Amino acid sequence: MRFKKDLLAKIRPEVLALLVLLAFQTYLISSSEGFYYIDEGAHFMDDYSALTHPSVSIGVWQRFGSVWIFTLPAQCGPYAVKIFASLLFLLTIFITYKLAELEQIPYREWLIVLVGFQPVLLDISFTCLAELPAALFLILAYYLYKRSFWNLSLFSASIVFLFRYEMSFLAILLFFVALRQRKYYALPFVLVGPALWFISSWISTGDPNSLMREFVKFGSLPKFIEGTGWFHYLKHSFDIFGTLQVWLVVLSLLFTIIRRSVRLAIPFLIVFWCIVFNTLASVKDLNWTASIGDLRYLAIVGPFVGLLSLDGLSLAMETIRKVRLSRYVPLALGMIMVYETVSIVRPHHITPFENAVIVLTRRAAADSTNIPILSNHWASRFALMHEGKQINRVVGLTKQAYVGNLTEYIIWDSQIANSIFSQQGLTFEEVRKDSDIAKLESIDLGYGSVTLFHKQLHVNK
DSSP: OHHHHHHHHHSOHHHHHHHHHHHHHHHHHHTOOSOOTTTHHHHHHHHHHTTTOGGGGGOTTTOHHHHHHHHHHHTTOHHHHHHHHHHHHHHHHHHHHHHHHHHTOTTGGGHHHHHHTOHHHHHTTTSOOTHHHHHHHHHHHHHHHHTTOHHHHHHHHHHGGGTOGGGGHHHHHHHHHHHHTTOGGGGGGGGHHHHHHHHHHHHHHSOTTHHHHHHHHHHTOOOSSOOBOTTHHHHTHHHHHOHHHHHHHHHHHHHHHHHTOOSSHHHHHHHHHHHHHHHHHHBTTTOOSSOOOOGGGGGGGHHHHHHHHHHHHHHHHHHSTTSTTGGGHHHHHHHHHHHHHHTTOOOOOOOHHHHHHHHHHHHHHTOTTOOOEEOOOHHHHHHHHHTTOOGGGEEOOOHHHHHHOSEEEEEEETTTTTSTTTOSSSOHHHHHTOTTEEEEEEEEOSSOEEEEEEEEOOTTO
16 A cells, blocks of 8 residues: 555656546547537548548638648548547647746646646547647747747748638747848748648649638628627636636736736737637627637637646746645646546537438438439538448539439538528528429427438429
8 A cells, every 4th residue: 555655656747647638538539429519520521531632621611731631540530530639639738848848937747737638628639620730830839939940930830821820920920030030041931831722722723813712702701690799708718728727827917017027928929819819700799700709719829828827837836835735736726627627528429410411311322323412511421431432422512513413312401501601592492392302301300400302303294
C-alpha cells in the first residue's frame, strides 16, 4: 500500500492529466458512431470524396485545408478520422506547453488541463472540423515567431487561411512585426496559404476570379435562423473555454492593466479579435453573414486562452504563495476543470433525423436498377459509403436534376432539401403534386420529416 502511495506521489501533474485526457478521449472515440451535431457529417463526406472529386476542396464552406488534411484518414472511415484528429489535438497541446516553457510561465504542468479540458475544444478534438487544425497552425505560428523562425512562422500563419480565413489576423500581425524588424526575406511566406487556394481554384474552374466570387456569395448568404445578441460569445465563454479558465484569463488581464506591462500582447489580441469578428458575423442587428454564432468558432483560440489562463494561475499563486496549503490550489482547480468538462462533453451519435435519411436511402439503394437517388443530405451518401456502395449514385437534389431523369428516387428531408445552403428552386409541394411521383415512405419525427419518393416519367401518356 505504501509503495502505491509513493508511486502516486511521484507522478507529475502533467503526466496524470495526460493519462486522464487520453482515457477520456479513448472513451469518446470508441463510443461515437456519429458526428459533431453541426456540419461534421457533411464535412466528412466531402473529405471522403475529395480524392475522386478534387473540385470539392475549392469550396469556401468546405475549406481547402480542412478537406486535404482529413481526406486520407477519411478513406479509412470515421474512426480513422477521429483518431487522426485526436493526434492533431494532442500536438496542439504539446506546442502550447512548449510555448509556455519558452515564455517561462510557472505552473505549466497544469497546461494540459487548462487547454485539454476546455469543453468545446475537447468536443471537437476528435472531429474533422476546420477549427481543430486552425487552432494547431495558429498556435504553431506564434510558437515559431517566439523562436524567431520567421519563414516558418509566417508560412504557418498563412496556412490558417485555408481553415478559418478570418484568423489570418495573426498572419497580418506577424507580417507587420517582420516588416518593422526588417525581416524582408520572410514576408512572401505570408501569401503561401491564400496562393494555394487561389491557384487550385483557378486550375479547377479555369476562372481566376472564381474563388473571390465564391467568398462574396458565401459571405452574403442570409441567416437561416435569427442571429445572436451582442454579448452572445461573452455569455457563452464559460461554456466554450471552461469557467475557471475564463476567470484566470480575466485575472491575467487585470494584472496586466494594474502593472501596465503587457507580456502576452499577441495572445490577448488574437482572442479579442476572434470574439469581436465572430460577434459581428453572427449578430442579428447587422445580418452580415449566415453565421448564427456556433460556439466552436471560438475554440480556434483555445490554446491561447489556455496560455493566458496559465499566466493568470501563476499570478494568483504568486499572490497567495504564503497562505497555508496554497500549494494544493492548482490541484483543486484542475480537478474542478476536469469534472466540469467530463460532465458536459459526450460521445457523438447519429441523430434520429440522420438515421431516418439513412434508412430511406438504403431502401432506395436496394433497387438493383441503379437509378439515381436525389438527396441533399450528407447522410444519404454516408449510407451508401457505410455499406461499401458507390456514393456517386447519390446526386444533388436540384430542379435541373429533378427534371433531367426519366426515373429516380428522391429523398426529401425538411432540413437540407430546400435550404439556402443547397437549393431553393424546387419545393416539397411541387414534388408531392407531380403526377409522375409516387410517395413510398415517410418518417415523421415531430420536429422534421424525411420522405422517399419514386419518380417514373410516363413519356407516352
